[in-house]
Amino acid sequence: MARVYLSPPHATGRELELIAETLASNWLAPLGPQVDAFEREIAATAGVGHAVALSSGTAAIHLALVVLGIEAGDEVICSSLTFAASANAIVYTGATPVFVDCDASWTVDPALLERAIVERRASGARVKAFIAVDLYGECCDYDAVRAICAKHEVVLIQDAAESLGATYRGAPAGSQGRLAAFSFNGNKIITTSGGGMLVSDDGAVIEHARKLSTQAREPAPHYEHEELGFNYRMSNVLAALGRAQLELLPERVAKRRALRERYREHLAALPGISFMPESADVVGNAWLTCIVVDPAVAGTDRETIRLALETEDIESRPLWKPMHLQPLYAHAECHGGQVAEGLFRTGICLPSSSSLDPADQDLVIQTVRAFAHRPT
Numbered sequence: 001m002a003r004v005y006l007s008p009p010h011a012t013g014r015e016l017e018l019i020a021e022t023l024a025s026n027w028l029a030p031l032g033p034q035v036d037a038f039e040r041e042i043a044a045t046a047g048v049g050h051a052v053a054l055s056s057g058t059a060a061i062h063l064a065l066v067v068l069g070i071e072a073g074d075e076v077i078c079s080s081l082t083f084a085a086s087a088n089a090i091v092y093t094g095a096t097p098v099f100v101d102c103d104a105s106w107t108v109d110p111a112l113l114e115r116a117i118v119e120r121r122a123s124g125a126r127v128k129a130f131i132a133v134d135l136y137g138e139c140c141d142y143d144a145v146r147a148i149c150a151k152h153e154v155v156l157i158q159d160a161a162e163s164l165g166a167t168y169r170g171a172p173a174g175s176q177g178r179l180a181a182f183s184f185n186g187n188k189i190i191t192t193s194g195g196g197m198l199v200s201d202d203g204a205v206i207e208h209a210r211k212l213s214t215q216a217r218e219p220a221p222h223y224e225h226e227e228l229g230f231n232y233r234m235s236n237v238l239a240a241l242g243r244a245q246l247e248l249l250p251e252r253v254a255k256r257r258a259l260r261e262r263y264r265e266h267l268a269a270l271p272g273i274s275f276m277p278e279s280a281d282v283v284g285n286a287w288l289t290c291i292v293v294d295p296a297v298a299g300t301d302r303e304t305i306r307l308a309l310e311t312e313d314i315e316s317r318p319l320w321k322p323m324h325l326q327p328l329y330a331h332a333e334c335h336g337g338q339v340a341e342g343l344f345r346t347g348i349c350l351p352s353s354s355s356l357d358p359a360d361q362d363l364v365i366q367t368v369r370a371f372a373h374r375p376t
């Protein structure tokens with residue numbers, strides 16, 4: 001029996017065909033027709049006008065901050081319950097991250113966000129931007145978030161690394177912020193083995209990001225540089241892989257949503273076990289199915305379940321450890337924090353790949369059920 005991973009890559013489409021075409025064409029540099037096409041296709045998927053393909057989602061968030069002019073002395077607010085990449089990009093610019101807790105939705109608490117902006121501004125801080133994180137494929141409450149950002153003139157950056165293919169009130173994830181970042185890391189819903197994309201309706205900021213991503217060359221026959229650039233461009237070969245993956249995105253979303261429904265059918269009635277809430281405004285991509293285990297009611301706890309799954313050679317993971325609990329960010333300011341802390345203590349991500357075998361999902365379900373109380 002092979003180990004069951006949390007979210008391994010899944011390649012069953014035209015990957016080989018498109019990569020072979022690319023090799024045959026000799027467009028192997030970080031530019032070429034596959035990159036151009038992948039950018040157009042991701043922009044269309046995200047419902048925005050412009051996109052630039054990059055070496056990672058982290059690079060996309062970093063460049064979003066750079067093109068907005070974020071620099072040392074500025075503050076950028078960020079959801080605390082996220083992967084470190086969201087916050088690390090702030091530090092790359094020299095700016096200071098300020099964290100905000102989530103609410104019962106597991107995504108940012110809009111009231112706390114507004115309080116953080118007002119309090120930081122009152123103490124003289126230059127609050128420039130907010131990075132909203134679409135957690136595990138669910139979008140934030142963007143009507144509330146956008147109204148707050150507009151009212152206080154804070155630029156909204158959407159970390160959509162986990163939400164490609166989701167929708168918020170019918171609009172694709174990635175179209176809610178001034179800029180949005182996607183990730184095609186190996187564990188995401190589609191992959192280029194490593195890669196990312198920055199998207200926006202603002203063509204000028206995307207053109208600027210494109211220039212910065214190739215060492216900020218000026219138009220001259222020699223290498224001329226006025227700005228500090230980066231080597232962040234996606235290779236044309238990996239863009240071919242991404243295009244083949246993107247063709248199957250609707251199928252991948254449907255599969256992950258079906259897995260979540262099946263988990264729900266078999267686990268949701270168990271006392272003390274609950275699922276990540278789903279907003280009526282959002283159709284999530286179900287990137288990962290996550291449950292929380294209330295040890296006072298469930299007859300078990302998160303860690304017991306995780307270790308039991310590990311014994312069956314099944315990978316599962318606690319939810320993201322909130323940034324304000326990370327040693328790296330021990331000195332950062334955090335507004336609220338207890339909701340994310342509770343989720344980190346009790347939450348677990350279950351195997352969710354679109355390639356997950358039904359028999360393997362059964363084993364996950366049986367293992368969780370073996371430790372939980374039966375419904376009375």
Ligand SMILES: *Cc1c(COP(=O)(O)O)cnc(C)c1O
Nearest residue numbers: 056057058083085086161183185
């Ligand atoms: C994966 C991820 C990123 C970073 O993407 P990489 O492509 O791995 O650099 C950023 N934010 C969140 C929330 C993620 O899950």
